[in-house]
Amino acid sequence: MVDVESDGPIPGDYSMISFGAVIVEPGLARTFYGKLKPISDAWIPDALQVSGFCREETFAFETPTVVMERFGKWLKDEIKDRPMFISDNNGFDWQFINWYFHHFAGDNPFGHSSTNLGSLYKGLVKNTRDNFKHLRKTKHTHHPVDDAKGNAEALLYMKQHLELDIKL
Template sequence: MSYIMVDIEADGPIPGDYSMISFGAVVVEPGLSRTFYGQLRPISENWIPQALAVSGFTREQTLEFPEPEAVMRDFAVWLRGISSDRLMFISDNNGFDWQFINWYFHHFTGANPFGFSSTNLGSLYKGLAKDTFVTFKHLRKTKHTHHPVDDAKGNAEALLTMKEELGLKIRL
């Protein structure tokens, strides 16, 4: 099984009515050298300025991004090159990130290479620490910049630390 840490940026709270404008993915393995970055043209006229501002892009910039179908097909090809084994989607906020990736894959390619499951990094750490009030964010090394590759790398670093230093039993 290969774990793929994913982070997305969007211009609103839900896919379809709003748009995923960028995402990053990192294969969770030592070195964190295998990454994917996608920018996507908005699919909706709806957008929330404060949500978009988090990404650092303007609406005008996002309107010049590539068509989502091509980006999602490229992402699927990249994922197929990772492993013929099962791919596990994991993110800091999988309730948010997963809904966009899943919707975009099904809408634009007809299938999600991750299947129907995802894992939440924060919940995993809370279980490891046996404390629902703790956060894993101090385990990141890469600064959280809201560039999705940076954020996915920081989260992947945290997962590797959980495995290597905190005893999490996980096959990466």
């Protein structure tokens, strides 16, 4: 499960500021957190504010190459098969992770696919207007590890209580 915070709507023109990942398994103990130095001069103050950081703070973060290579190694060490990318807004989160992996690490270990947690839930409950967010236990704080954990908790609930047959 992955969550991204950025200072704008698209990668390349704007920067991924931080992201979190959690291996979806009971206990949710295996997590990754990365904070990345901006890659462009463009940024939207309201977008950055969501992350809780000011622009000056972000300049002290690690370079994207270092963070993405470390994340790739973490994924390889923690997951024996190809990892599956899941997020609650994969249209947003995926574009940043995919772009940053290809641009700064040369390859995306997730491959070319992602899964949207909200769409998965809608299919399970057979209602396109229903929302999974009530299944989170961890408060949604916009700290990406907290948000990834909350979403992972919801996925574990779906697996246990809604007959979701998925290998995690």
